[in-house]
Amino acid sequence: MIELVDVRKAFNQGRPNEFWAIRGVSLTVDANRVTVLKGPSGSGKTTLLSMIGCLSRPTAGRILFETQLLSGLPERFLTAVRRGTFGFIFQQFNLIKGVTVLENVMLPAYPLGGPRRRLEARAHDLLAQFGLAAKAGYRVEWLSGGEAQRTAICRALVNDPRVLVADEPTANLDTQLSRDFMGIVGDLRAAGKTVLLSSHDPEVYDSPVVDRVVEMRDGRLAGG
Amino acid sequence: MSRTDRFLWLMAVLALATALTFVDATLRSHEASPRLATSAALVQELGLTDLALFTEARYTRHLSQADLHTAFQDHPLAFEHFPSGSLLAPPAHLFPTRHADLAAATEVPD
Amino acid sequence: MPIWLQRQKYLIDFTLASLLRRRAKNLGLLLVYALIVFALASVMLYTHALRHEAAHVLAGAPEIVLQRMVAGRHDLIGEEHIARIGQVRGVQTKAGRLWGYFYDPAVKANYTLMVPPDREIAPGDAIIGAGIARTRGLSAGDYLTLRGSDGKAHTLRVAGLLDARSELVSSDLVLVAEPFFRAFFGIPAGQYTDVALRVRNAQEVRKVAEKLTLLLPDTRPILRDEVLRTYDAIFNWRQGVVAVLLLGAILAFVVFAWDKASGLSAEERREIGILKAIGWETSDVIRMKFWEGAIVSLTAFLLGYLAAYAHVFLADAALFEPVLKGWAVLYPRFALVPTVDGLQLATLFFFTVFPYTVATIVPIWRAAITDPDTVMR
Numbered sequence: 001m002i003e004l005v006d007v008r009k010a011f012n013q014g015r016p017n018e019f020w021a022i023r024g025v026s027l028t029v030d031a032n033r034v035t036v037l038k039g040p041s042g043s044g045k046t047t048l049l050s051m052i053g054c055l056s057r058p059t060a061g062r063i064l065f066e067t068q069l070l071s072g073l074p075e076r077f078l079t080a081v082r083r084g085t086f087g088f089i090f091q092q093f094n095l096i097k098g099v100t101v102l103e104n105v106m107l108p109a110y111p112l113g114g115p116r117r118r119l120e121a122r123a124h125d126l127l128a129q130f131g132l133a134a135k136a137g138y139r140v141e142w143l144s145g146g147e148a149q150r151t152a153i154c155r156a157l158v159n160d161p162r163v164l165v166a167d168e169p170t171a172n173l174d175t176q177l178s179r180d181f182m183g184i185v186g187d188l189r190a191a192g193k194t195v196l197l198s199s200h201d202p203e204v205y206d207s208p209v210v211d212r213v214v215e216m217r218d219g220r221l222a223g224g
Numbered sequence: 225m226s227r228t229d230r231f232l233w234l235m236a237v238l239a240l241a242t243a244l245t246f247v248d249a250t251l252r253s254h255e256a257s258p259r260l261a262t263s264a265a266l267v268q269e270l271g272l273t274d275l276a277l278f279t280e281a282r283y284t285r286h287l288s289q290a291d292l293h294t295a296f297q298d299h300p301l302a303f304e305h306f307p308s309g310s311l312l313a314p315p316a317h318l319f320p321t322r323h324a325d326l327a328a329a330t331e332v333p334d
Numbered sequence: 335m336p337i338w339l340q341r342q343k344y345l346i347d348f349t350l351a352s353l354l355r356r357r358a359k360n361l362g363l364l365l366v367y368a369l370i371v372f373a374l375a376s377v378m379l380y381t382h383a384l385r386h387e388a389a390h391v392l393a394g395a396p397e398i399v400l401q402r403m404v405a406g407r408h409d410l411i412g413e414e415h416i417a418r419i420g421q422v423r424g425v426q427t428k429a430g431r432l433w434g435y436f437y438d439p440a441v442k443a444n445y446t447l448m449v450p451p452d453r454e455i456a457p458g459d460a461i462i463g464a465g466i467a468r469t470r471g472l473s474a475g476d477y478l479t480l481r482g483s484d485g486k487a488h489t490l491r492v493a494g495l496l497d498a499r500s501e502l503v504s505s506d507l508v509l510v511a512e513p514f515f516r517a518f519f520g521i522p523a524g525q526y527t528d529v530a531l532r533v534r535n536a537q538e539v540r541k542v543a544e545k546l547t548l549l550l551p552d553t554r555p556i557l558r559d560e561v562l563r564t565y566d567a568i569f570n571w572r573q574g575v576v577a578v579l580l581l582g583a584i585l586a587f588v589v590f591a592w593d594k595a596s597g598l599s600a601e602e603r604r605e606i607g608i609l610k611a612i613g614w615e616t617s618d619v620i621r622m623k624f625w626e627g628a629i630v631s632l633t634a635f636l637l638g639y640l641a642a643y644a645h646v647f648l649a650d651a652a653l654f655e656p657v658l659k660g661w662a663v664l665y666p667r668f669a670l671v672p673t674v675d676g677l678q679l680a681t682l683f684f685f686t687v688f689p690y691t692v693a694t695i696v697p698i699w700r701a702a703i704t705d706p707d708t709v710m711r
Contacts, residue, residue, distance in 0.1 A: 047707075055611055055707035076615060082706075083613030094608045097601075098355030103348070108612040110348060113341035116226070155612065227354075228347040231629070238636035245643045249672035252647070256671040260390055263500040268394035270450055271431060271530040273561050275388055276465070276505040279444050280662040282435055285506070286446075288561040289399065289528075291408070291554075315556075315564040 001031035001194060002052060002163070007061035007071075009047050009219075021047040022058070023219040029196060030212075031162075034189050036205045037198040039216035045198035046167050048216070052196065053165040054082035083108065087156030089166040093148045095140040095155075101127065102136040105154045112159070119158075126154040130184075146177045153184060163194045170201045178203040185209050288315045342625075345618065349625040363591070364634050370587050371638025371686050372645070378678055379646040380654060383670040388565040391503060392558075396530035397539050399431075399556045400546060413524040415550055419531065422545045424538040430526030432515050436480060436508070441469050443663035447508045447515060451530075455511040460490040464498040465505030465664040478508075483520040490514070498667075505666035592693050603701050610706035619702040620695060627694030631687040638686075639679070647672040 009022040022044045029035050029052070037045040050056045051063060054070060057078070063071040070081060087108075095104050105123040127133050130150040135143065143151060149169070156164055166185075170178035178201065185195050186209035197204060205213045215222040225233070266272065278284035335343075353360045400419070402411040411430065419428050432449040445466060455461065460478060472478060478490045496504045516523065533539050543555040606619055645653060650669050659665045 050707035056705055079610075079613060079615045088611055090608075090611070094604075094611070096352075096605055096608060099348075099351050103351060107348070107609065108614075110344035111341060111614055111618045113337035113339075113344065115335070115340065116343070159613065226347065227350050228343050231346065231350055235632070235636070238633070238640065241640050242636055245640070245672075246674055246676075248643075249647070249674045253671045253673060256669075259499040260387070260671065262497050263391045263503050264394050266496065266500045266504055267391055269452060270448060270507075270509075271396045271399075271429075272503050273392070273395045273399060273556075275392075275502055275565070276446075276463070276507075276664070276666050277502070277658065278662055279446075279465075279506045279664040281444070285435070285444065288564040289401065289408075289556060315560065 001066060002029040003062075003064040004028070004048075004052070005062040005064070007048070007051065007058045007063060009044075009051060009056070010059045013059060021219055022051070024061070025216075025219075025221055027214065027221065029194065031194050032189065032192055033211040034185055034195045034197070034209055035212045035214060036210050037196070037216055038200060038205045038213050039198075039222070040200060042218075043216040044219040045216055047219075049165055049167050049196065049198050053086045053088060053163075054078045055088075083111065083159060085161055085163055087159065087161035087164045089149070089152050089156050089164065089169050091168040091171050093152045093172075095143075095148060095151060097141050098139060100136065101132060101138050101140055101143065101151050104140055104151055105158055108155060108159050123154070123158060126157055127151075130154055145172055146180065149173065149177070149181065150184075161193075163196060164188060166195070166197045168199055168201075169197060170199060170204055175203060179207075182207040182209055290315055341618075342621070345622045346625050346629070349622055349629060353626065353629065360630070364630060364637075366587055367591070367630065367634035367686075367690070368638040368641070370584055371635050371682070372641045373583070374686070375639045375642030375682055376645050376651065376653070378682060379642055379672075379674065380651050380670070382675050382678060383646065383673050385566055386673045387502065387671055389562055392561055392565065395558045395561055397533040397536075397558050398531040398543055398546070400529040400531060400550070401554045401556065402528070402550075402552055403554055404552070408528075410521065410525040410527065411529055411553070412526075415553065416526070416529055418549060419529065419546065422542055422549060424533055424535060424542045426532045426534040428529055428531050431528055431530050432512060432521070433527050434515075434519055438470075438480065441663055443469055444506065445508050445664075446506050447510055447518070449512045449515045450509050453509065455493065455509060457511045457513045458489070458491060459493040459511065461494045461496060461507075461509040462492055463496050463504040463507040464501045465666055466508065467492075467495050468667075469664055480518070482518040484517075488514070488518050501666040502668040506664045588689075591690055598697055598701050606698070606701050607706060607708045610702075616702045620698055623695050623698040623702075624691065627691035628687070630694075631690040635683060635687050639682070643672075643674075646670065 004025055004027045007022055007025045008020065011019045011021060025044075025048060037048060039045050047056075051058050051071075054073075058071050061071065062069060065081070065085065068081075070078065073081065096107065102120070102123055105126060106119055109119050109122075124133070124136060127136050130153060132147060132150055132154065135147060135151075140148060140151060149172075156166075169181055173181060182204065185197070185207075188195055189209060189211075197210075199205060204210070273288050274286045276285065278287075283290035400411070400415075402409050402415065413430070416428060416430050419425060429451055431451070434447055436445045436447050437443075438445055443466075450461075453461075462472065462478070467473060470478065472492050474492055474494050476492045478492060479487050480490070482488045490508075490510065496507060496509075510518070515521070531542070533542050539557055539559070543557055546553065546555050609619055609622075610616070645651060647670065650667075655665070
């Protein structure tokens with residue numbers, strides 16, 4: 001489904017502090033599978049995830065989504081692909097403070113301009129599905145860590161993306177919540193989603209719902 | 225009603241009120257025309273030249289009849305001592321826009 | 335609803351939500367902003383209406399007023415001068431006017447004493463303006479005593495009041511009979527304050543003025559055009575003065591608003607990164623910020639303008655009265671005829687709404703084009 005061909009990524013290219021975060025990664029991610037990028041911090045997991053999720057572009061190499069070449073697309077189209085295809089769950093959850101849970105969930109759909117009633121119904125459905133129905137009108141800063149993450153999941157799902165990208169999703173959760181999260185990942189897989197995770201948490205890569213673990217080190221794949 | 229709808233309604237009401245000020249202005253200026261006519265008739269009858277806005281000094285009461293130095297006639301270095309004097313410019317006939325031939329013909333300096 | 339419209343509504347909705355997060359601060363900003371617009375719009379409406387009224391009312395002033403100048407001062411003009419005007423063609427009527435100022439120490443006010451050209455007033459009678467009547471507490475039948483140039487007290491019976499509706503031009507007038515006027519000020523017969531001329535053909539006014547300056551070199555003609563222009567220019571200039579007075583306040587607000595609108599906090603930058611990461615385009619972010627600027631400035635503009643309209647035309651510009659009154663004891667009471675100049679309103683709109691909106695958008699530009707992956711780092 002997603003194919004990476006000799007992808008490289010440099011930061012501060014051409015300057016004295018030039019740094020190659022990804023040094024030639026070729027990888028194929030299968031549809032409807034849970035894939036984990038495993039590795040210590042600084043190994044390039046996050047950088048690779050952000051390139052796959054169209055948040056940034058590789059310095060060299062190609063990224064294909066099905067038959068479409070993503071790595072060459074101009075920003076506008078990249079954003080459109082990102083909005084329609086990928087849902088993101090960030091390590092810090094990255095919810096917008098001061099705004100209600102419901103609105104946070106609806107935010108990714110605003111640029112699409114669909115009817116408000118339908119969007120609200122969809123957001124309420126998602127919140128209900130993740131046990132947050134009673135919290136819809138809350139401000140996000142009043143949520144617990146687990147609730148905040150489930151809100152972030154709802155937000156990632158609101159545009160019904162085919163791929164879910166989660167960067168260190170359990171870093172801010174305790175063991176029980178981490179297991180709950182992996183349970184949700186299993187449900188998403190069952191619902192036909194492709195899930196891509198990065199983690200160095202055994203709760204994640206040892207979880208039974210994971211189909212494939214790709215190990216990374218120093219910007220390269222370590223086996224896998 | 226959603227927050228946005230309430231806001232848009234507020235804007236619509238304010239915009240409507242703004243439009244109504246134009247209507248109000250038109251209606252009231254019709255209403256006021258007898259009053260204006262009274263003033264205009266008095267101006268015509270008495271040959272008045274000025275508004276009685278600032279009555280404290282000659283050059284502000286009959287502004288258009290004043291000349292450049294009226295304010296300083298009592299002493300060449302006198303300071304303006306009425307607040308209204310600082311709000312008012314000298315009358316228009318003292319400015320160069322006046323046709324040059326007339327200014328040249330007069331032997332009385334303004 | 336079309337998609338683009340729904341999109342704008344979503345953006346407005348989010349902008350409102352973010353503005354309401356710092357409710358007190360943003361409402362405070364809105365209030366100060368509206369106050370500035372209110373002050374500017376009040377000056378604008380007031381001066382425009384006054385100019386309009388002056389132009390309308392003074393349209394009936396004499397075409398030419400001829401003053402005699404002696405040693406740089408306005409002096410009395412004699413009958414022989416008036417007789418010579420008769421030689422100038424185009425002059426329809428000419429009349430020596432008698433008017434002058436009287437300072438009344440009792441109330442510390444200046445009156446304008448005047449002999450009406452066509453109105454019969456019994457010697458010893460006076461018709462007074464509404465301002466004097468109010469200040470001295472006089473009504474018809476009362477007596478008004480003034481000290482004349484001969485040092486004696488002259489008593490006038492108030493025969494009537496001038497129509498209060500004409501107060502803007504007649505507030506301080508005391509109309510008296512010619513014999514009284516001459517005796518009171520000690521002006522000999524045959525001498526006048528100035529001469530009012532009526533010229534039938536408006537095209538000829540300048541020509542007549544030119545001839546007069548040649549014929550009577552010690553006189554100065556003042557044309558009605560110039561009177562009107564004086565009033566037109568005066569209020570323009572005054573508007574400028576008030577604007578200068580306001581400038582300090584405006585500058586302070588600009589600094590504050592610039593800081594508020596353009597200063598992007600780390601928190602805001604992070605939010606923009608999040609919005610981009612979850613699928614907002616750069617243009618969506620900029621549009622959202624545009625709405626932020628537009629919502630604040632448009633609301634402030636409309637509120638400020640409406641308050642100014644109410645102030646000037648419903649409350650008779652009560653806040654300006656102390657400024658305009660100055661030291662004058664006699665101040666006319668008048669309600670201005672509401673006039674709104676669309677162009678002026680548009681100018682005010684441009685100078686208040688536009689800069690704020692731009693100040694909001696410009697700094698966002700740089701933040702909005704940052705890579706969305708910053709939130710992942």
